[in-house]
Amino acid sequence: MTSEFTRREALALGVSAAAVAATGASAQTSSSVIKVADVPAPAFNIEKGASLRMLRPVRFVQPDEDVFRANAARFTEKTGVTVKVDFVGWEDINQQTAVTSNSGAGPDIIIGFSDSPHIYADKLIELTEVADYLGKRYGNWMFLAEKYGKRYKSNAWIGLPFGASSGPLVYRKSIVHAAGFEKVPDDHAGFLDLCQKLQKGGKPAGFALGNAVGDGNGFANWILWSHNASLLDEEGNVIINSKETIAALNYLKQLYPTMIAGTPSWNDVSNNRAYSSQEISLTANGVSLYFSLKKDPATAAIAEDTEHQFLPTGVAKSSPMGGLTLNAMVFKHSPYPNAAKAFLQFMMEREQYEPWLNANSGYWAHPLTAYGDAAVWSGDPKVRIFKNTMANRYWTGYKGPISAASGAVNADYVLVQMCASVATDAATPEAAAAEAERRAKRYFRR
Numbered sequence: 001m002t003s004e005f006t007r008r009e010a011l012a013l014g015v016s017a018a019a020v021a022a023t024g025a026s027a028q029t030s031s032s033v034i035k036v037a038d039v040p041a042p043a044f045n046i047e048k049g050a051s052l053r054m055l056r057p058v059r060f061v062q063p064d065e066d067v068f069r070a071n072a073a074r075f076t077e078k079t080g081v082t083v084k085v086d087f088v089g090w091e092d093i094n095q096q097t098a099v100t101s102n103s104g105a106g107p108d109i110i111i112g113f114s115d116s117p118h119i120y121a122d123k124l125i126e127l128t129e130v131a132d133y134l135g136k137r138y139g140n141w142m143f144l145a146e147k148y149g150k151r152y153k154s155n156a157w158i159g160l161p162f163g164a165s166s167g168p169l170v171y172r173k174s175i176v177h178a179a180g181f182e183k184v185p186d187d188h189a190g191f192l193d194l195c196q197k198l199q200k201g202g203k204p205a206g207f208a209l210g211n212a213v214g215d216g217n218g219f220a221n222w223i224l225w226s227h228n229a230s231l232l233d234e235e236g237n238v239i240i241n242s243k244e245t246i247a248a249l250n251y252l253k254q255l256y257p258t259m260i261a262g263t264p265s266w267n268d269v270s271n272n273r274a275y276s277s278q279e280i281s282l283t284a285n286g287v288s289l290y291f292s293l294k295k296d297p298a299t300a301a302i303a304e305d306t307e308h309q310f311l312p313t314g315v316a317k318s319s320p321m322g323g324l325t326l327n328a329m330v331f332k333h334s335p336y337p338n339a340a341k342a343f344l345q346f347m348m349e350r351e352q353y354e355p356w357l358n359a360n361s362g363y364w365a366h367p368l369t370a371y372g373d374a375a376v377w378s379g380d381p382k383v384r385i386f387k388n389t390m391a392n393r394y395w396t397g398y399k400g401p402i403s404a405a406s407g408a409v410n411a412d413y414v415l416v417q418m419c420a421s422v423a424t425d426a427a428t429p430e431a432a433a434a435e436a437e438r439r440a441k442r443y444f445r446r
Contacts, residue, residue: 033373034350039137041345042129050339051082055096056111057326058087060288063359071352078346081339090213090268094411100331108334109344113213114148114325115396115407117159121151124158125330125337130345131157138350138368142390144323145367152401160344163357163364164323165286166389167218169309172302175203175281184282184309188226188251191312195258195282203281206259206274208266209420211413214324215268217396218284220415221322223248225394226314231409231440232400238444240415241437249422249429256423264420278302284311286324287362287386308385322396323389326364365389405443414439 054072059065065087072083086107088096093112100106101120110116117124131149135141141149145161169184176184179197195205208215224230229244256263260280263270271283276292276299283289293303310319330340346352348368357366358376362383366372367390377387397406409415418436421427427435 032350032354032375034354035139035370035373036350037137037139039133041137042133042341044338044342044345046079046081046339046342047336050336051084052109052334052336052339052343053084053086053107054109054111054343055086055088055093055100055107057090057093057113060286061291061360061363063361064356064363067356067359068347071347071356072343074352075343075346079339079342081336081343083343091211094213097329104331104333106333107331108336108340109328109330111162111326111328114322114327115402115410117148117327117329118151118402119404119407119411120329120331121158121404123331123333125332125334125341126156126158127160127328127330127341127344128155128157130341130348131160134345134348134368138348138370140369142367142369142388144325144390144392144395147395147402148325148327152403159327159329160348161367161390162326162328162348163360163366164325164389165214165363166321166323166365166386166392167214167284167286167311168321168385169311170275170283170285170289171307171309172203172281172305173307174305175201183307184312186312186314188312188314192251192254192258195255198281199258203278204258204260205282206263206266206271206280207284208268208271209256209264209416209423210266210270211416212266212268212270214286215266215271215284216413216416217410218322218324220419221394221396221398222284222311222320223252223419224415225320225398226312226316227251228315230399231415232397232406234399236400236403236444238437238440240418240440241433245433245436246429249419249432252419252423253429264424276302287383290382291361291363306382308382310385318393320394321389321392322394322398323365323392325367325390362386405440405446408443409440412439412443 072085076082097110097112101123149157149159149161181194185191198204207219210216227244227248229248231240233239272289274280275283290306293299311321313319328344354374357374365386396410414436418432421432422429
């Protein structure tokens with residue numbers, strides 16, 4: 001069966017008018033068309049006196065936090081379980097998760113990134129019952145959700161993905177057109193040619209080469225994947241020291257001089273600032289950059305001149321893009337595991353999840369197929385490119401299994417630092433690839 005949830009009801013449930021208006025779907029007067037199957041929900045016996053503390057990454061668009069907190073408050077109102085949500089910096093979430101895991105104390109729930117549950121799998125409770133129910137109710141989990149949610153070669157869920165953010169190209173179309181291009185080329189030679197012309201015109205490109213959770217890892221992965229290079233093969237063997245990696249790093253040596261100065265020290269907000277201040281005309285980023293430009297009258301003209309496009313395919317079979325995934329974990333040290341599972345289920349139900357998804361304006365893309373019909377995806381056409389982020393076929397540790405070792409390589413920025421060392425002439429491509437291989441194998445031997 002299907003049921004409906006209207007914008008009016010969203011407001012009645014405590015979602016602010018400003019948050020709903022920010023979705024880009026506020027002009028929609030029709031009811032929600034999210035299809036919901038009539039599936040019995042698991043019954044969790046919430047522990048007496050339960051309270052929960054959650055840690056999650058800080059929002060990049062304000063309605064993310066506003067609606068998330070409103071939904072948590074509704075859970076408290078419904079169940080009596082107090083939920084304290086702390087938002088922390090992206091660069092801090094991995095460190096705080098490690099401390100929680102090692103100490104066996106702290107938050108009951110942490111929403112980490114992508115493969116985090118696989119790093120701490122032995123410290124987590126299974127979420128299979130919740131995931132199976134949600135998958136049946138909302139039309140199945142998408143590719144990246146299953147990749148990051150389940151243990152390798154298992155149907156046991158150790159993470160519950162809330163959504164993912166991708167980082168496609170963001171560019172000023174007027175400047176790209178002035179450089180002689182209708183759009184950004186999809187091949188390596190054409191992309192390099194464009195970046196060289198942008199640099200000569202005083203509006204260069206800029207891509208993070210610093211230890212940035214989203215942007216740094218995203219750029220390093222693109223450089224490798226677009227040359228058919230990868231950290232692992234299908235069996236999980238470390239193959240980063242390959243001719244494909246050397247080709248990628250040699251290409252980076254040509255591309256790096258076209259970028260604005262300072263990118264080896266960039267974090268996850270640096271390119272936003274450079275693009276907003278018109279220092280650069282091309283980067284890769286989630287929808288937050290466009291969102292912030294659009295809502296500020298002082299930068300609305302930049303937003304109007306901004307386009308999104310998938311990252312260049314290069315020699316790959318499809319645009320080599322992953323998705324930085326919000327992935328919830330419940331730790332075994334929590335005295336309230338049933339309350340935690342009930343809370344996560346509640347937050348993913350349509351009545352809570354759809355307003356949150358819409359309020360994010362496309363920054364976090366859905367993990368369950370039914371939410372592909374959410375109003376946000378039929379609003380601003382510049383946002384639609386983010387809709388199928390969780391259907392992308394690339395992941396952290398590609399092409400191998402997701403594991404604690406592959407997650408640790410990502411968290412330690414092994415591939416980012418390999419790229420940065422070549423870009424800055426601190427190492428040759430051959431030496432950098434060999435060092436990355438040595439560092440990666442150290443994690444896989446543990």
